[in-house]
Amino acid sequence: MKDLNLNKRSIPPVTINRLCLYHRCLEKITEQKDSLFSPYISSSEISHLTGINPAQIRKDLAYFGEFGLRGIGYPARELQLELKKILGLDKVWSVIIVGAGNLGSALLGYEGFKRRGFLIKAIFDRDRSKIGRRIHNLRISSIDKMEEFIKEEHIDIGILVVPAESAQEVANIMVKSGIKAIINFAPLRLSLPPEIKVNNVDLSIEFEGLTYHLKMC
Amino acid sequence: MKDLNLNKRSIPPVTINRLCLYHRCLEKITEQKDSLFSPYISSSEISHLTGINPAQIRKDLAYFGEFGLRGIGYPARELQLELKKILGLDKVWSVIIVGAGNLGSALLGYEGFKRRGFLIKAIFDRDRSKIGRRIHNLRISSIDKMEEFIKEEHIDIGILVVPAESAQEVANIMVKSGIKAIINFAPLRLSLPPEIKVNNVDLSIEFEGLTYHLKMC
DNA sequence: TAGATTGTTAATCGATTAACAATC
DNA sequence: TAGATTGTTAATCGATTAACAATC
Numbered sequence: 001m002k003d004l005n006l007n008k009r010s011i012p013p014v015t016i017n018r019l020c021l022y023h024r025c026l027e028k029i030t031e032q033k034d035s036l037f038s039p040y041i042s043s044s045e046i047s048h049l050t051g052i053n054p055a056q057i058r059k060d061l062a063y064f065g066e067f068g069l070r071g072i073g074y075p076a077r078e079l080q081l082e083l084k085k086i087l088g089l090d091k092v093w094s095v096i097i098v099g100a101g102n103l104g105s106a107l108l109g110y111e112g113f114k115r116r117g118f119l120i121k122a123i124f125d126r127d128r129s130k131i132g133r134r135i136h137n138l139r140i141s142s143i144d145k146m147e148e149f150i151k152e153e154h155i156d157i158g159i160l161v162v163p164a165e166s167a168q169e170v171a172n173i174m175v176k177s178g179i180k181a182i183i184n185f186a187p188l189r190l191s192l193p194p195e196i197k198v199n200n201v202d203l204s205i206e207f208e209g210l211t212y213h214l215k216m217c
Numbered sequence: 218m219k220d221l222n223l224n225k226r227s228i229p230p231v232t233i234n235r236l237c238l239y240h241r242c243l244e245k246i247t248e249q250k251d252s253l254f255s256p257y258i259s260s261s262e263i264s265h266l267t268g269i270n271p272a273q274i275r276k277d278l279a280y281f282g283e284f285g286l287r288g289i290g291y292p293a294r295e296l297q298l299e300l301k302k303i304l305g306l307d308k309v310w311s312v313i314i315v316g317a318g319n320l321g322s323a324l325l326g327y328e329g330f331k332r333r334g335f336l337i338k339a340i341f342d343r344d345r346s347k348i349g350r351r352i353h354n355l356r357i358s359s360i361d362k363m364e365e366f367i368k369e370e371h372i373d374i375g376i377l378v379v380p381a382e383s384a385q386e387v388a389n390i391m392v393k394s395g396i397k398a399i400i401n402f403a404p405l406r407l408s409l410p411p412e413i414k415v416n417n418v419d420l421s422i423e424f425e426g427l428t429y430h431l432k433m434c
Numbered sequence: 435t436a437g438a439t440t441g442t443t444a445a446t447c448g449a450t451t452a453a454c455a456a457t458c
Numbered sequence: 459t460a461g462a463t464t465g466t467t468a469a470t471c472g473a474t475t476a477a478c479a480a481t482c
Contacts, residue, residue, distance in 0.1 A: 012449065020425040024404065042463065051406050054463095055451055062465055070464040071458035087425055088432030106323035110420075118424060156431060157424075180434055181427045187241065189268050197430045199423045203327075206416045207335060207374075208237040208304055210398045213414045214373060215305030217397055229473065259439060271439095272475055279441055287440040288482035 015060045018052060019083055022060070025049045026080035042073035092117045094153060098170050099161035100125040100133075100140045103185060107159060109136045121153055122146075126166070143170070150177035160184045232277045235269060236300055239277070242266045243297035259290035309334045311370060315387050316378035317342040317350075317357045320402060324376060326353045338370055339363075343383070360387070367394035377401045 025046060043054035050057075061067055061074070064086055068074040084090050095118050097104050107113075108123055124143045125131060131142045141149070149155070158174045160167055160182055167186035174182060181197040184190055187204055242263060260271035267274075278284055278291070281303055285291040301307050312335050314321050324330075325340055341360045342348060348359045358366070366372070375391045377384055377399055384403035391399060398414040401407055404421055 014449075016426050016429050017422055019429070020422045023425075024421075044463085053451060055453090056449090058463090058465065059450085066465070068464050069458060070456065071462050073463065086429065088428035089425060091428070091432065093428060093431070102323035102326035106319035107420075109319035112421065113424070116421065116425065117428075157427060180431055183423055183427065197427055199427055201418075201420070201423050203324075203418070204241075204329060204333065205234055205237045206400055206418055207330070208240075208306060208333065209233050210374060210400065210414055210416055211305035211308070211310060211334075212233050212236070212303065214310070214397055215308065231473075261439085270475060272477090273473090275439090275441065276474085283441070285440050286482060287480065288438050290439065 011063050015063060016087075018050075018056070018060050019087060021050050021052065022046060022057065023080060023083040023087060023089070026076055026083065030077045030080050038073075039075055039077065040069070040073035041076040041079070043068075045073070089117055092119060093156045095120045095157045095159060096146070096150065096155050097123040097159045097161060098125075098143065098146065098174075099163075099185075100127070100130050100135065101161060104159070104161035105135045107161065108138060118157070121155060122149055124149075126162075146170075147173055147177045150174065150179055155179055157181045157183065160186055162186060164188045228280050232280060233304075235267075235273070235277050236304060238267050238269065239263060239274065240297060240300040240304060240306070243293055243300065247294045247297050255290075256293055257286070257290035258293040258296070260285075262290070306334055309336060310373045312337045312374045312376060313363070313367065313372050314340040314376045314378060315342075315360065315363065315391075316380075316402075317344075317347050317352065318378060321376070321378040322352045324378065325355060335374070338372060339366055341366075343379075363387075364390055364394045367391065367396055372396055374398045374400065377403055379403060381405045 026041070029041065029049075043057040046052070046057050047054040058068075061079075065082070067079050067082055095113070097108055097120060100123050104123060104125075108120055113120060120138070122141055123135070123138055124141050124146045126143045130140050133140050150158075156179070158171075158179045158181070160171060162170055164186045167184065167188055168190055171182060171184070171190050171192060175192055175196055179196070181199075182190070182192070183199045183201060185201050185203070187202055189200070190198055192198060243258070246258065246266075260274045263269070263274050264271040275285075278296075282299070284296050284299055312330070314325055314337060317340050321340060325337055330337060337355070339358055340352070340355055341358050341363045343360045347357050350357050367375075373396070375388075375396045375398070377388060379387055381403045384401065384405055385407055388399060388401070388407050388409060392409055392413055396413070398416070399407070399409070400416045400418060402418050402420070404419055406417070407415055409415060
């Protein structure tokens, strides 16, 4: 009965994103233990911290089990660890970055990844003048080495930070080599087999969507 | 009658994002004129290019007017220019970046902004050791100068790339100084007056949301 | 005229929120 | 027992898609 809920297909994608939010918020709370009068936290308290409706929170959590105690709330630390497991953040993931431009280098330099279990194993580029240079203590490799590297190192996630023109081509090689998920920063929709999980991050839309609201001010 | 549609409040926020998509796709199409047999493009052609349902496309466009000809399609170039105007991309916008870390520097270096009418006027940081250094031909300024700068230069948009701890504080100063919109890369929900347009870009969620799907593979 | 495609209404789908019995 | 809060169902809301009359 409860197992039906664990069937991934029935869970709204936005729920997963909110789960990340709850996890982050609980992590913050449980780290500063002193300020925690009770080890329990209610959905309305989480609501205050995240801005998400308490009924929404309870429903999101209920997809994955019964974590709370009626009349009491959720055991904060326990729930945090539970969410960590659900989100797969208790594991270590191998990541490569393709594209050693401004954004690729910035992502490589982001310290938060390691703490979250994302290990950046290599950065690739096509540009001969970049190959061999070091950024953030990692040598830029030729993209020709990518296929072999993904296979040998069992890379899970590829971060695509190349120009739109080459994104599809690079993504195809990634998939062929056995990558399971791609975070795509190139402004185009990739056509890939459905078993590959793709997250598109379109920074230009963040900017262009803003000016619509600004233009009559 | 048609004016009612122009009432912003009635337009779904996702429509604006899709409008950016259509605009980008039409821009690409109309630039390579030669490949354009007809100057008209149908909603189903746009659908093939963007992956968005043709009925959705017609509905999104209809919020803003009647741009098409029944039986023919939409005049591609005309529609592109119309969308550019609707999105406010025919104007020039003054932008500042706050936070000269990895991501801040990367955004500063992104050439695409200028082409889209986003002029980055300054980059600020609190770190004494960074102030005065130059990145991408712009001198890093002390954050103490931000308030005055926003006022004098009539800055429209602030890009917030500071640690979560200082984000709210910096955002408050931005708003006090007259900024109208903020793109927030810090992983927290800012509390700001409702007339300020905020776009949150939460890169960690892009990563953490992925591993949920990966964990049973 | 016949074929094509828009603009718009109606039907469908999915996600959010309210309400409340269960229960600590 | 009275008060609080969950888990879950039902009601609401909003967004997507299908269908079709209008019309080029």
